[in-house]
Amino acid sequence: MQLFLDTTDTAVLKDLATTGLVDGVTTNPTLIAKSGRPMAEVIAEICGLVEGPVSAEVAAMDVEGMLAEGRKLAAIATNVVVKVPLTRNGLIATSEFAVEGIQTNVTLCFSAAQALLAAKAGASYISPFIGRLDDHGADGMELIREIRAIYDNYGYDTEILAASIRTPAHVAEAAIAGSDCATIPPATFEALFKHPLTDKGLEQFMADWAKTGQSIL
Numbered sequence: 001m002q003l004f005l006d007t008t009d010t011a012v013l014k015d016l017a018t019t020g021l022v023d024g025v026t027t028n029p030t031l032i033a034k035s036g037r038p039m040a041e042v043i044a045e046i047c048g049l050v051e052g053p054v055s056a057e058v059a060a061m062d063v064e065g066m067l068a069e070g071r072k073l074a075a076i077a078t079n080v081v082v083k084v085p086l087t088r089n090g091l092i093a094t095s096e097f098a099v100e101g102i103q104t105n106v107t108l109c110f111s112a113a114q115a116l117l118a119a120k121a122g123a124s125y126i127s128p129f130i131g132r133l134d135d136h137g138a139d140g141m142e143l144i145r146e147i148r149a150i151y152d153n154y155g156y157d158t159e160i161l162a163a164s165i166r167t168p169a170h171v172a173e174a175a176i177a178g179s180d181c182a183t184i185p186p187a188t189f190e191a192l193f194k195h196p197l198t199d200k201g202l203e204q205f206m207a208d209w210a211k212t213g214q215s216i217l
């Protein structure tokens with residue numbers, strides 16, 4: 001499973017990238033606003049920090065605007081993936097990007113039917129928003145299972161990118177459900193390493209090791 005970082009914080013990205021576990025990055029207009037930096041500058045910097053896909057979202061709502069913005073974003077670096085909203089216009093733009101060989105991430109997916117349309121349009125990635133569905137009283141993980149079944153039934157190669165991840169359990173459940181990727185906020189990514197029993201066990205091992213008075217080196 002590919003693990004992406006959902007962030008525009010390049011300091012945090014640099015730090016987590018040293019683990020070798022960050023396969024890519026996703027951004028959105030909210031995260032660009034949070035960075036306080038020009039979008040082209042922050043996307044270029046992120047693309048220099050990770051070799052994998054970096055999603056950069058268009059802001060236009062019309063097809064021509066999406067195409068113009070997407071082409072400009074794709075020109076920033078070879079690993080840019082153009083993120084488009086799951087609207088009728090977004091899927092028309094997705095089809096054209098597919099013809100032009102520009103990778104796309106179709107975002108704001110909240111139903112299996114929407115995901116089916118995105119795959120038919122030739123999306124490289126589909127982003128179902130798990131946490132926001134849970135917030136809404138629905139079962140976000142069920143959507144991952146439904147999309148997996150549909151894509152497997154018809155052999156679509158659109159990759160499922162579980163988004164709006166809130167907890168380590170979301171990451172594990174998305175992996176069990178067969179999601180190809182998950183995009184994770186930095187704090188949740190850090191939490192993936194941790195378990196209280198790991199800390200407790202290590203503390204005991206180190207205390208017992210100290211009693212031996214030995215040194216491995």
Ligand code: G3P
Pocket residue numbers: 006026027028129131132163164165183
């Ligand atoms: O980037 C899209 C998604 O991951 C946003 O998550 O937590 O704002 O619902 P959230």
